[in-house]
Amino acid sequence: MVDYDVLVVGAGPVGSTFANYMAEEGYKVGVLEKKKNIGLPLQCAGLLGAKITKINDLPDEFIINKVRGAYLHSPSDHILKVSKKETQAYVIDRVGYDNYLSQKAQDAGAEILLQHKVSDVDTSSCKVKMANKSGKVLQSKIVAGCGGHSSVVSTAINNSRNSVNAAQFLIKMKNNTLETDFVDVYVDEQISPGFIWSIPLSTSISRLGLFGHHDYKKLNNILNNFINSNDKFQKAKVINKYHGKIPLFDLNKKIVENRAIIIGDAASQVKPTTGGGLLIGFECAKFAAEAVIESLENDDPQLLKNYETSYKNKFLKELKNQLEVQKTFQELKNQELDNMFLKLKEKGAEDLISSYGDMDSQSLLVKEMIKRGVLFSVLPQLLYRRMSRLWNSF
Ligand SMILES: Cc1cc2nc3c(=O)[nH]c(=O)nc-3n(C[C@H](O)[C@H](O)[C@H](O)COP(=O)(O)OP(=O)(O)OC[C@H]3O[C@@H](n4cnc5c(N)ncnc54)[C@H](O)[C@@H]3O)c2cc1C
Structure with missing residues (x-):
C-alpha cells in the first residue's frame, strides 16, 4: 500500500x-x-509576462507594479526605447x-x-x-x-x-526618479549572454540584478561598480542583497x-x-x-x-531559437554591441521591436528582422549566417 x-x-x-x-x-x-x-x-526579479493571467491564477494583491516597455542600453549607453500601450509584464511579490x-x-x-x-x-x-x-x-x-x-x-x-549564478540588490534611489512602467536592460560582454536589469517597484525602489558566468562575489562587485558609475543609479542605497541560480x-x-x-x-x-x-x-x-x-x-x-x-x-522550437539568439549575443564584443544598437536605431528597429517583441518568445521578432533585412545589416556576417539558419525553422 x-x-x-x-x-x-x-x-x-x-x-x-x-x-x-x-x-x-x-x-x-x-x-x-x-x-x-x-x-x-x-x-527572483518577479517579472512575469502579461500572459501569466491566461496561464495561472495571479490575484491582484501580488501585483506590485505594471510595466509596458523597456530601455535597452548598449555598453556605451546607446539606448533603444521599446514599448506598447498596454501592460506587457507584471512585477510581483x-x-x-x-x-x-x-x-x-x-x-x-x-x-x-x-x-x-x-x-x-x-x-x-x-x-x-x-x-x-x-x-x-x-x-x-x-x-x-x-x-x-x-x-x-x-x-x-x-x-x-548546468546553471549560471544570479545576484540581485533591492535598491532605494535618492529621489523619486524611476519611470515605473519601464524596465532597464544593460548588455555588456563582461556578463554576456547575461545582462543587468532594473525592475522598478515604485518611483524610488528597484530590483537591480544580473546573471552571468561568474561567482556571486564577482557578480556583486559588478553590481556595486554599476551603481557607482551609472548616472541613473548613483547614490542609490542597497537595502537588501539576494542571489540564486538559473539553470541553463x-x-x-x-x-x-x-x-x-x-x-x-x-x-x-x-x-x-x-x-x-x-x-x-x-x-x-x-x-x-x-x-x-x-x-x-x-x-x-x-x-x-x-x-x-x-x-x-x-x-x-522557441527554446532552440532562443539558444541561437543567446549564442550569437555571447560572441559580440562591446564595440560590436554598440554598433549594433546604433544601426538598429538608424533602421527604425525600435518600432519593429515594439511591434513584434515579446519577452517570452523572440522567434516572431527574429523572423521579422531577417525578413526585413535588419539583422543582415546589424550583425557581423558570420553571426548573421548563424541567425539566418533559423529562417528555415520558422
Ligand atoms: C535572481 C533571479 C531572478 C529571476 N527572475 C525571474 C523573473 O523575473 N521571471 C521569471 O519568470 N523567472 C525568474 N527567475 C527564475 C525563477 O525564479 C525560476 O524559474 C522559478 O523559481 C522556478 O520555479 P520552480 O518551482 O521550478 O523551482 P524553485 O522556485 O527553485 O523551487 C524549488 C523548491 O524545491 C525545494 N527543494 C529543493 N531541493 C529539495 C529537496 N531535496 N527536498 C525538498 N525540497 C527541495 C526548494 O527549497 C524550493 O522551495 C529568476 C531566478 C533568479 C535566480
Whole structure:
C-alpha cells in the first residue's frame, strides 16, 4: 500500500501549481519541502509576462507594479526605447505568490510537509527517502521532481546539470526618479549572454540584478561598480542583497524516467535569453498533470511520455531559437554591441521591436528582422549566417 498517489518534491511555484492540479482531481498528493518557510529567501526579479493571467491564477494583491516597455542600453549607453500601450509584464511579490500557490494546493487537499528534505529517489519503486536522521521513506505511484536547479529527482535521471549564478540588490534611489512602467536592460560582454536589469517597484525602489558566468562575489562587485558609475543609479542605497541560480536550458535533459518526471527549473524549462522560468514552468505543470492523470487512470507509466511530447510540441522550437539568439549575443564584443544598437536605431528597429517583441518568445521578432533585412545589416556576417539558419525553422 503506497502512502500517496503522487509525491511532489519541492514546494516552489511550479511544484505547488502541479500539486494543486492533481489534488483538485481528487488524487492523494504529498508535497515535500526542505525549507521551513516557503518562498524564502527571495531568488527572483518577479517579472512575469502579461500572459501569466491566461496561464495561472495571479490575484491582484501580488501585483506590485505594471510595466509596458523597456530601455535597452548598449555598453556605451546607446539606448533603444521599446514599448506598447498596454501592460506587457507584471512585477510581483514573489514570496507572497509562492505562499499563495502552496496554500491553494493545500486547500485543494494536498498535504504540504515542510522541513522534509529528500535525499534519494528510486524512480521505479517511487520510494522517496528523507535526508534527516530518521531516514524516513515514503512511497507513491508517481514522483514529480520540482526541486529547482539542484533537484534530486533530476539528478537521479540525468548525469549533468548546468546553471549560471544570479545576484540581485533591492535598491532605494535618492529621489523619486524611476519611470515605473519601464524596465532597464544593460548588455555588456563582461556578463554576456547575461545582462543587468532594473525592475522598478515604485518611483524610488528597484530590483537591480544580473546573471552571468561568474561567482556571486564577482557578480556583486559588478553590481556595486554599476551603481557607482551609472548616472541613473548613483547614490542609490542597497537595502537588501539576494542571489540564486538559473539553470541553463538543456535540450538533452531527460524529463521522464520510469515513474518519475521533472518539471520547472528541475527540468531546465527556462528561457535561454532571459533566464525566466515561471511562465514555462506553469504551462509544463499543466502538461505534466494531464499526463500523470492519464497514467494513473490507466495504470500505465508509459503514458507519462505524453508530458514530454506536449512540452516539446509547445516549446522546443522557441527554446532552440532562443539558444541561437543567446549564442550569437555571447560572441559580440562591446564595440560590436554598440554598433549594433546604433544601426538598429538608424533602421527604425525600435518600432519593429515594439511591434513584434515579446519577452517570452523572440522567434516572431527574429523572423521579422531577417525578413526585413535588419539583422543582415546589424550583425557581423558570420553571426548573421548563424541567425539566418533559423529562417528555415520558422
Ligand atoms: C535572481 C533571479 C531572478 C529571476 N527572475 C525571474 C523573473 O523575473 N521571471 C521569471 O519568470 N523567472 C525568474 N527567475 C527564475 C525563477 O525564479 C525560476 O524559474 C522559478 O523559481 C522556478 O520555479 P520552480 O518551482 O521550478 O523551482 P524553485 O522556485 O527553485 O523551487 C524549488 C523548491 O524545491 C525545494 N527543494 C529543493 N531541493 C529539495 C529537496 N531535496 N527536498 C525538498 N525540497 C527541495 C526548494 O527549497 C524550493 O522551495 C529568476 C531566478 C533568479 C535566480
